[in-house]
Amino acid sequence: MSKKLHLALVAGALVLSAAAPAAFAADSDVVAKVGSQKITEGELKAAESEIGPQFKNLPDERRKLAVLSALIDIKALAQKAEKANLQKDPDVAAQIAFERDRAxxxxxxAKNGVAEISDKDLKALYDKEVAALQPRQEVHARHILVKTKEEAEKVIDELNKGADFQEVAKKESTGPSGPQGGDLGFFSQGQMVPAFEKAALALKPGEYTKEPVETQFGWHVIKVEEKRDAQPPSFDQVKDQLRQVAMRNKYMEMVQNARKDLNVEYVDPAVKKQVEDLESGMTDATGGKAGDDTAAPAAN
Incomplete structure (x- = not known):
């Protein structure tokens, strides 16, 4: 085995030892033994889901062997640790207990939260979010960009005399949209620099600005072609984000119910006071309300 590959396997072993264990598959075929301990196909699959991505550039079989090597390293040192009674060390025992609880x-x-979220639930969440959206207008505009106010005034004079906006844009505009007749497509509030946006939103379809509009890019003459109500993204476009929101909501519901059922008690008076302060509406160290940044964990 090359030194480079061995270092990669050691790094993989360290990451695996720190990660939350995944549930083993039912397959109990033994693929290797380390002293008195066995490594099953199911355990190997579970480990691969944790550290496999670290070896994503390896072919499938090589990746499987890399994960297996990492597991062998872990079990070899774990058995040495047990013989040295390290599991009785308070810090190690606490870490073992934490890893068990996290798994x-x-x-x-994963079983009672993630698996329970259906496409029907996501569609209901989508409909709720769409219904809560504030109406937003989109503008289809063109512009002619020039360097000076005087040049912009000459452009407006041409337009006042009946010149075609698109043709003038192709001839005079220094902006990248010039060859397309100054076409900027549709945009909504917040997508353009303030001065440009304010002028465009004030125009009616078919109108152009009678005075030059200055921005950091130069001087603009703007024409609005069309206005319409902005359409929300489709369900399929935001389905993945909705799933994350649904998972977070489900997680919060589950942990709140579990805490209530188990009657959480803060024994340390100082910790109890801090929690009570946060729950009463005081801001945390980051400036947010308690619970603002609570997120559902990834299901491993």
Missing amino acids: LHNAYF
């Missing part, structure tokens, strides 16, 4: 936490959320 169970993730498995419970």
